[in-house]
Amino acid sequence: MLTYILRRIIQTLVVIILLSYVIFTIMALMPGDPVELMISSNPKITPEDVIRLREFYGLDQPAWKRYGNWVSTLAQGDLGYSRTYRVPVTDLLGPRLWNTFVLSMAAMVFSLVVAIPLGIMSALKPGGKLDSFLNFFSFAGISIPSFWLGIMLIIIFAVKLGWFPAGGTQTIGLEGASIWARIFDSTYFLVLPVLSLSIQGIGRFVRFTRSAMMEALRNDFIRTAKAKGLPRSAVLWKHAFRNALIPLITVVALSISSVFSGAILTETVFSYQGVGKLVFDSIIANDFNVAMVSFVISISMVLIMNLVADILYGFADPRISYS
């Protein structure tokens, strides 16, 4: 068990390091580097200035050396400055990471709360009307482009009905209000993004709960439990659902990264101030430092959450041994 955990931790670290190196070199291939931007904004710049600036920013060095420098400054806790926002990246990143975390978790919890009961209902009567309806619905949920769903939700609930805001994270100028008022306000802004982000998860989880539940209900011990006269609910929840839960946990753990992946689109559509939007905006605005740091940190967090889920999974299922 311990060696397994150690191996997984090392694996995750290696992935993070390799990925950050690849992304670092990729970022160098994007249109415009800091010096090119200065050249375009300053017509009086001389070729000598360009050379001096390139030296100053270390752009004349090979990629691996620049990567080494970058990592060593990161390790000292210096995340650098944002070119467009003119603030240290640390100030920018903290609230953004929190916002994305709240959005993703809310979407995850919401999709599970909706999908598990629906999946169980459809497993109880396979082939029934509800089952075929849910089957169709979950296929649609998997296939719908989440960003388009977001736009549709904006059209219906923000433009036509005016029930929810079309975008944003919170009402501006509410800093002095009580904590509850602020939480309520953020929740109000979260409704539409969470809906659009969770639909894909709902589709996937309904299908998965259904098949896991049907698998569990086929076991011999279910028949035994029924035969000895246990109440239906006890058979369903204590015997069947508990067994269906184990494969479900795996899928939930695997979904962490796809939820984060979808969050970047949802955040862009709803201009929700999350880290996904930060990554996207800074890439578009050539703000390489922010793009690099926020990308690597957010992806590392996703991978670490994956790792934790993976390890917890081992504790949840006593049948699994990591040997």
Next chain:
Amino acid sequence: MNEVKKQNEIQRSETAQSMKVIVFRQFLEHKMAVVGAIVILLLLTAAIGAPVITAVTGLDPDRQNVSARYLLPFENAMAPADIRETEIEHWIAEHPDQASALQKSIVEKELVQGGEEDVLYELAALDPTEAKQLLAAVQTPEAFELKKVFDTWSTFHLFGTDEIGRDVFIRLIYGARVSMGVGILVALASGLIGFLIGAVAGFYGGVIDTALMRVTDALISLPLIPVLIVFAAIDLQKIPWLYGLIGGANESIFKMVIILCLFSWMTVARLVRGSILSLREREFVLAAKTLGARDRTIIVRHLFPNVIAPMLVSITLGVGESILFEAALSFLGLGIMPPTPSWGNMLNNAQEVIYNNIWLAILPGVMILLTVVSFNFLGDGLQDAMDPKSIRR
């Protein structure tokens, strides 16, 4: 009558059926998959036949008409006044006799005010439907000729027009060409890559297997959209050899295909590796080995046919997924570059246009949803049909 039918049925069930027939029959039982297959065939026909549709209807995905922006579905657009004027000028220049005859008869009937040389221009300046009614009053062959010119000015737009007056219907069809093309190409190519990697890993095992599977696992665990965004933002001109290879008019399409391929082969690789791990222990592989077959022959001739069925399912599902990724990237402005229409980039400024023409935000998304749902149902149907455990007879 009934007896005969029964006899036939018994006879049919007693004769041996080939695997293909069984699979096909099972597939037909999955109604949604059949519907999906039909929808896909229709869309593919439209996409492949797009140039034909352009030739027949005269609709062009790139033709702009700034005087008819944001038209709603089922509306007619009118050519702008300056274009009408020049076309009348051309017509008069090309048919001087007809024109003067027509001018005379129009002045005679006092249909429009003005001197003889101006009436045709005056007529063209009117609303086309009104102009055509007036023209119909002149029962001469010349009037009929001119009416043909008038007809070309008003174009019908089934799905309306976009922000610079391009026809949405034909753009959706050309978008199908790009979006489905990218989706299918990516799914097939990543199927091939996945097969090669999975087969090598499963067949050779050992260090190669461990290394390849570590890479696969690492890529699967990544959140794909941010990674794809970073890759899509690359400036191709900074990689000269690749730019030389795919640079040009369709650069963004090829770039999209390559980037999506890089990150969508993992499912197939895992699947193929799993099957080949058990297949390589089977007798027919041993037989082939003893007969001196090379590894390449064993993998391609003996193992490939055995994994093609599950691969097909995975590739079909992969098409839907690739279409979704392409749409997302194009929506963000990093995928297919305008003016080439793709369903994703048609939604690019959807949020700004909802007040002008709501259909511009709705229709491309409906197409994406319809296509992806169809591919997913098709994949599900294929899986059901080909799974030997679920054969119902």
